[in-house]
Amino acid sequence: MEFAENMDLENDRVLKLIFPNGVPENLRGNPELDNYLVKLGTCKVEQLKKEQTRLADETKRILEQTQELAITNYKTFITTAENSRSIFHEFQKAEEQVDTLKDKLPTFSAKCHEFLKKSAELTEQRRLNSTTLHKNAQLLEILELPQLMERCIREGRYEEALELASYVQRLGQHQGQTIPVVNGIVRSVEALWHTMLVQLVAQMRMDLQLPKCLQIVGYLRRMQAFGDNELKLKFLQARDAWLTSCLDAIPKTDAQQHLTKTIEITRINLFNIITQYRAIFPEGEQASKSAGLKQLSGVSCNGLRLFEAWLHNKIDAFLLTLEEDLQRGINSIETVLGQCMYFGLSFSRIGADFRALIAPIFVRVVRNKFESSIIKVNENFDRELEKFTLINKVSLHTRKQLDTAALSGSEPDMESYAPPETLLDFYPLAVLCNGYLNALNELRLCAPFAVATDVTSCLQRSLELVAKQVLAFYRQEQQAFTRNERETFVKLCSCFAYDLVPYVQRCIHGVFPPQSISVHLGISLLQLEQHQLTYLMQAQILEPLKHLLPTKVLIHSSPQSTAELSSVSIATEG
Template sequence: MDMENERVLKLIFPNGIPENLRGNPELDNYLAKLGTCKVDQLKKEQTRLADETKRILEQTQELAISNYKTFITTAENSRSIFNEFQKAEEQVDTLIGKLPAFSGKCEQFLEHSAELNEQRRLNSTTLHKNAQLLEILELPQLMERCIREARYEEALELASYVQRLGQHQGHLIPVVNSIVRSVEALWHTMLVQLVAQLRMDLQLPKCLQIVGYLRRMQAFGDNELKLKFLQARDAWLTSCLEGIPTVDAQQHLTKTIEVTRINLFNIITQYRAIFPDGEQAVGKSSNLKSLQGVSCNGDRLFQAWLHNKINAFLLTLEADLQRGVSSIETVLGQCMYFGLSFSRVGADFRALIAPIFVRVVSQKFETSISHVNQNFGQELDKFTLINKVSLHTRKHLDAAAMSTDPDSESYAPPETLLDFYPLAVLCNGYLNALNELRLCAPFAVATDVTGCLQKSLQLVAQRVLAFYRQEQQAFTGNERETFVKLCSCLAYDLVPYVQRCIHGIFPPQLITVHLGISLLQLEQQQLTFLQQTQILEPLKHLLPTKVLIHTTMPAVSTTDPTNAPITAEG
């Protein structure tokens, strides 16, 4: 709008342009038209406008009258439309109020549907991978079955696979973690089962196989594995030994020697095959005394175990020998073979066996002589010198004593002992003890045997002297003469005969060779020689004048003395 039009509008509307005319495009056209009018036309313009307004009003009234129905309908429609718009506006307001909650529900639905979709995808993947998943889920059951059926190779492979699976997926997948824990529990079960199998009777290939499995399991270090192996095999060996009946000492000892020799040798062979690094150490342990006090680690572990097993056997040997066995020489032969066989593995323990037999043989002989001494004392207490003069009967001699064999005759007991029953009983007791000793007579007991007989004969002489002192006042001439003959029989018959029997069991020639000394030195050292002077010292004033037989005995045959006993009656 230009400046002229604005000036015209101010003139027309001094109070301002009405609101309904502002922005009306017709206003500018009308002002342009007014600018073209002349003054007369401008004067008439107001009248024309009033007339035209009147005419438009009249036309409008006529239109309203003629079309009132239309106007009524239009008004009603307008009112209806207005009401509908109000309702629509209210519903739109309600919809706008509910849209945030609906939007939230939609978002929740989208999230839930996404989860459902992911679960459906996982289910589909699971269904597609069903076979592979079943293989993984059944790993514990499969491993349990392998262990139950002793298929340890497959069980170890499964355990290794599950261990790798757990390292890669265990921290992400809980079910894999659960499988790993189950397999680890079964792994420990297999470990216990393998160690338990070592407590059974196994051959070398099976032992190698089981220890190979234990090594692959890496459950024990090298020294721990050696210790477990020895403990398990020791338990099996102990169970075998405990199963031997202990009623009969001979059978128990014989069976113990056999079981210990066979099974202990098998264990040593198995150990050396499984742990070859310890072979050198075992080879150096030939002297078992050097094994005492070793520490239980490394290569010395096996040496200490073997030393303990041999010590246990030696204790059993000594205990059974003390109980009494019927054939010591048989047991000795078996023990020596046992010790000799172990020399192949550097564990020859025969030097430890010999002292036990020497001690047992010596104790057994001493016990027998002690009983002989008791029996002699009892018989001497019952002995009487009445009607005991020069009987010299032979009817009670044993047939073996009557043998014409020179070797047997040289050891036949003196016939004069038959005149004196206590001396005959004493001689029989000595012969029984010596015959029992003869079956197993080690040279190491020669001095003990001689000393035991020396003490026994001294005790006999003292008891004879006590008998004389007790009865001498009542002696008659014949009884005194008989008593002197009893003393002479003891001194000049029994004592030399006992000496001859000792040398029959322990020939001086063999002892001199064994000791590397001469026969004279042997006599000077009083080895296997009775000291007759000391024995007869209590009775020397009762003996008739006679030169005592020298203690040096002539060379005798090495044939063992006859085991024929002397029997005599008073």
């Protein structure tokens, strides 16, 4: 190793001596140079002195040989030169083409990779197509699932539709994330699922029997679209819409027919809905029985008060319709009252007896109707009194029979309730009595004890008004009275005071027997009379006319006559 390094150093020194300006480029790296330097190292001094001359001679000799060779073989040299030039140009073209190829090789490589990728995709697609063709029947069954479910919904086969929806749901959970077609099928089935939900809810708005209701609610429960309370609410809303549509279809032209039909439809259908609800949601039955029908306000949809609130609203709606139709006017209140009471009694089986809510409505309507009739009677009496004249009036009837009955101690005919014949002599009083009788006869068909005091007060006010109208008639016409007209007017006042007023009192007790009222209130007849219940205050009625009435002394010989005539004697004494 050290010898080789020493040789290299020696060679470098020799080269610096030979080539002070540096080794020419054409000699660098030439192995012959190293061999020549080794050879020089073996030469002696004399040989080194002669080496330059030898080299010059050898160079000259080689040059001569080269010239001789060129002259001898000039054709070969020319051909070689031409071939070399041609080869050089070909190499240049080849180099240019190689450069172009090198530039295009990346694009070609990318195209090759792309081709390989597409080829792989085509191969995969071909494989998938082959698999698809092989599994064609099974794929068609899956692809036709939305159409099959739509057909099941359209034909009402909800059981099969639910099974299909459940199958598609499981399929979507396993394959929906990776297979777009399956995901599309899942979305289509979900849309049809919502359609089926709407259709099932819509079917509950139709006339359904209990088995069908149970089936529909069973489907809704399996769909799990609503919670328990929401399902109850949806059921009540749907059945309420159906009941409302049935009630809205009733013609409203005739109040009697409308109310009768409303009672029938509400009673039957509402009871059916309650039966269906309790059969479908049995857990709410115990709460309904314990709670009954209560006045509810601010009810939250917690499932416990929902049914009671809905039932309360439906009964309120029925009572509102009842009051509206009664106010419109019906022919037979007693018939409607019987139907309503039967309606309320039938609902006592479900803890919703609402007869106590019906009674005030009928009482109010009966009272208003009677008061309206009495107002018309007073208006009619006023018109007849304006047309009445005392000229040439001859009394054809006397009060002899009534006075004789009072004096002999026998009672008048209390069963016939025939009006006094003396009223025929005075047409306005006869018209007034007929008006009272018509109103009382209409009231008698449906006369609740609750209106007894109101009826008595209404007749009290009416008779007081009549007395004032008679007094006004007297003040207007008294200056022109003849002796006969004055006597006739006194008889008119006597007929009003001693015949009409007691007769009206008797008619009131005919409609509201004191014995029945005393039993109903739990008081005696004496207490009933002391409190002026169903008794007219005849002294107050006759107060305006007391100075025009003749003095009359009556003998009280019977309890009934005493009750009727004592007030008259008070009026005369006053």
